[in-house]
Amino acid sequence: MDHTQLDDVLRRVEQALDEKDTTLIRKLFQSYVYVAGLVEDKNTSIRHLRQLFFGKRTEKTATVVGRQGEKSDPASQPGVAGDAQSGEPDTDESHQANTAPPGHGRNGADAYRGAERIDVPHASLKAGDACPECGQGTVYEKTSGVLVRITGQPPLAAKIYQLQKLRCHLCGRVFTAQAPQEASEQKYDVTAGSMIGLLKYGSGLPFNRIEGLQGHLEIPLPASTQWDIVQAVANNLAPAFEELIRQAAQGDVLHNDDTTVKILELMGQNRQEALADGDDADQRTGLFTSGVVALRAGYRVALFFSGRKHAGENLAQVLKHRAAELPPPIQMCDALSRNLPGELQTILGNCLAHARRQFVDVYDRFPEECRYLLEALAVVYRNDAIARERQLSPEDRLRFHQQESQPTMQELRAWLRRQIDNKLTESNSGLGGAIGYMLRHWDKLTLFLRQAGAPLDNNFCERALKKAILHRKNALFYKTQNGARVGDLFMSLIYTCQLNQVNPFDYLTELQRHADQLAVNPEQWLPWNYREMLA
Numbered sequence: 001m002d003h004t005q006l007d008d009v010l011r012r013v014e015q016a017l018d019e020k021d022t023t024l025i026r027k028l029f030q031s032y033v034y035v036a037g038l039v040e041d042k043n044t045s046i047r048h049l050r051q052l053f054f055g056k057r058t059e060k061t062a063t064v065v066g067r068q069g070e071k072s073d074p075a076s077q078p079g080v081a082g083d084a085q086s087g088e089p090d091t092d093e094s095h096q097a098n099t100a101p102p103g104h105g106r107n108g109a110d111a112y113r114g115a116e117r118i119d120v121p122h123a124s125l126k127a128g129d130a131c132p133e134c135g136q137g138t139v140y141e142k143t144s145g146v147l148v149r150i151t152g153q154p155p156l157a158a159k160i161y162q163l164q165k166l167r168c169h170l171c172g173r174v175f176t177a178q179a180p181q182e183a184s185e186q187k188y189d190v191t192a193g194s195m196i197g198l199l200k201y202g203s204g205l206p207f208n209r210i211e212g213l214q215g216h217l218e219i220p221l222p223a224s225t226q227w228d229i230v231q232a233v234a235n236n237l238a239p240a241f242e243e244l245i246r247q248a249a250q251g252d253v254l255h256n257d258d259t260t261v262k263i264l265e266l267m268g269q270n271r272q273e274a275l276a277d278g279d280d281a282d283q284r285t286g287l288f289t290s291g292v293v294a295l296r297a298g299y300r301v302a303l304f305f306s307g308r309k310h311a312g313e314n315l316a317q318v319l320k321h322r323a324a325e326l327p328p329p330i331q332m333c334d335a336l337s338r339n340l341p342g343e344l345q346t347i348l349g350n351c352l353a354h355a356r357r358q359f360v361d362v363y364d365r366f367p368e369e370c371r372y373l374l375e376a377l378a379v380v381y382r383n384d385a386i387a388r389e390r391q392l393s394p395e396d397r398l399r400f401h402q403q404e405s406q407p408t409m410q411e412l413r414a415w416l417r418r419q420i421d422n423k424l425t426e427s428n429s430g431l432g433g434a435i436g437y438m439l440r441h442w443d444k445l446t447l448f449l450r451q452a453g454a455p456l457d458n459n460f461c462e463r464a465l466k467k468a469i470l471h472r473k474n475a476l477f478y479k480t481q482n483g484a485r486v487g488d489l490f491m492s493l494i495y496t497c498q499l500n501q502v503n504p505f506d507y508l509t510e511l512q513r514h515a516d517q518l519a520v521n522p523e524q525w526l527p528w529n530y531r532e533m534l535a
Contacts, residue, residue: 006029010022010025010026013025035049038052047361059357061375064360064370065363065370065374109146109148114503114506119144127139127141154214154219155199155213155214156192156196158219161179163177163178163179164177165177190233190512191509192229193229193230193508193512194233194504196229196230197230197233197490197508198505198508200230200471200475200487200490201490201491202467202504204470204471204474204475207227207475209474210226211226230486231482231486233512234486236512236515237489237490237493237508237511239518239519239522239525240511240522240525241493243526244492244493245318245321246321247294247296247301248292248318249294249319249321249322250296250323251294251301251329252295252297252330253295253296253330253331253332253453253454253455254293254294254295254315254319254331254332254346255291255292255293255460256290256291256293256312256314256315256331256333257290257333257465258289258338259288259289259291259465259469259472260288260289260472261288261306261468262472262476262477262478263306263479263481264477264480265478265479265480265481266287266308270283286308287307288307288310288311289304289306289468289472289488290305290306290309290311290314290315291304291311291461291464291465291468292304292305292315293460293461293464293499299500299528300499300500302492302496304464304467304487304488304492305317305488306484307481307484310338311333311339312337312338312339312340312342313341313342315331315339316342319341319344328346328347329346329347330349330447330453330454331346331349332351332454332455332457332458332460333348333350333458333461334350334354335354347451347454348444349445349448349454349455350441350445350447351457352445352456353457354457355438355441355445356374358434358437359373359431360374361434362429365430366425366429369425370431373415376409376412377412380408380409380456383400383405384401384405384456386400394452394453395452397453398449398450398451398452398453401449402449405449406449413439416435416439419431419432420432420435467491471487494508502527507527510530511525511530
């Protein structure tokens with residue numbers, strides 16, 4: 001039905017029914033039009049519609065399969081360690097396998113690492129003085145009492161120095177008060193550039209929202225001025241970004257993946273080239289933000305690259321900086337061919353969470369089969385959590401997985417083969433496709449059983465790309481390729497700081513204050529060692 005037919009029906013309804021019923025039917029028609037538009041959109045999937053109507057659900061095993069009526073029990077198989085239900089793919093190094101005890105939810109004084117600390121001496125006593133209460137003993141030093149006081153302020157504050165001027169009434173000479181030492185020569189302090197970069201590229205606040213917030217707080221800061229500031233800061237920080245690329249190339253494990261991005265300048269070029277070439281156009285039109293996360297003993301590096309290149313091509317550019325004497329690194333990604341770095345050699349592993357997700361998506365149609373696989377993989381993730389809990393070395397972790405997880409994975413592979421070979425599952429169904437994917441990529445999905453240090457999944461990179469996705473969600477696009485370059489630089493520095501438990505505001509500020517030294521020795525001004533240089 002088109003809009004004209006719907007309007008005709010609504011007019012007849014209004015004549016025949018009362019206002020309450022007419023309002024209800026009008027809402028039903030509007031819902032029909034909205035859903036019909038979604039169905040006609042080629043980018044709308046059934047899963048999207050289901051999430052739209054019923055909300056998103058978690059992929060945790062306990063939520064997907066439930067805890068009651070379990071027919072398949074991997075916990076009774078060899079290779080089970082602990083409660084399989086607690087093993088989930090959404091894990092990281094800081095995850096605690098055991099549930100934390102309930103608390104009051106407040107932060108202690110040690111949590112405020114960035115707070116200014118002020119020592120307050122006693123007004124009338126010091127260590128060694130006679131006790132004013134008994135008059136016989138002496139007082140001694142104890143652990144200080146603590147008061148935490150938190151104040152609010154605009155993200156960017158301003159000070160106005162009114163310099164007094166005096167003029168001689170005879171000779172006319174003007175004498176101006178000297179500016180205090182804390183008043184810098186530049187209008188915008190280096191801390192202003194750090195804060196704008198953190199708000200924009202770390203928290204996803206577009207320039208216009210920052211402008212509105214600052215305006216309401218009566219410290220105006222136009223969006224155009226913000227861009228001028230971060231662009232100038234990015235030029236000073238470029239040596240640190242280039243050094244992060246070199247450091248990432250030496251990593252033991254490298255994760256990479258893509259997400260889409262809009263860069264108006266390149267989109268305009270695509271349209272012009274398409275019009276010029278007509279039907280003969282054979283060019284790449286996709287635009288991507290690639291995430292590369294490198295793990296090495298002692299530190300982690302996150303890199304972002306936005307433009308026409310895929311994740312594999314950007315990873316290849318990073319690996320060109322790798323020392324020749326180092327062995328090939330472990331690469332973790334999903335099974336898309338565009339994630340591969342071309343001719344450069346890596347030890348390739350595929351993301352187990354991607355394979356698992358395909359079974360989560362079809363669980364409603366094939367609950368018993370999917371339950372078996374999800375619970376088996378929960379055993380593997382639980383074992384990996386135990387290995388982290390015990391802080392096992394890569395070699396010890398490999399032996400632990402071979403002992404505890406390999407029997408479960410061998411039984412799972414045999415079960416998958418029986419589903420296809422014995423025609424227990426239709427190969428063209430959703431379940432058959434998920435099973436086929438796992439069998440085709442089995443060796444890469446189980447690299448953690450053969451290679452020391454190989455991760456289970458690509459969740460490190462998935463979490464990193466949330467930075468780019470948050471920016472895309474709020475700012476929508478980059479205007480130019482240069483704007484995308486600035487965004488990639490800030491995101492890389494900020495997220496690398498977060499991965500290494502470093503204050504990004506302090507790091508960006510100190511890099512600007514020591515820009516000359518950074519340009520000469522960038523390897524000494526990285527998030528994990530810049531404090532040593534300051535000391």
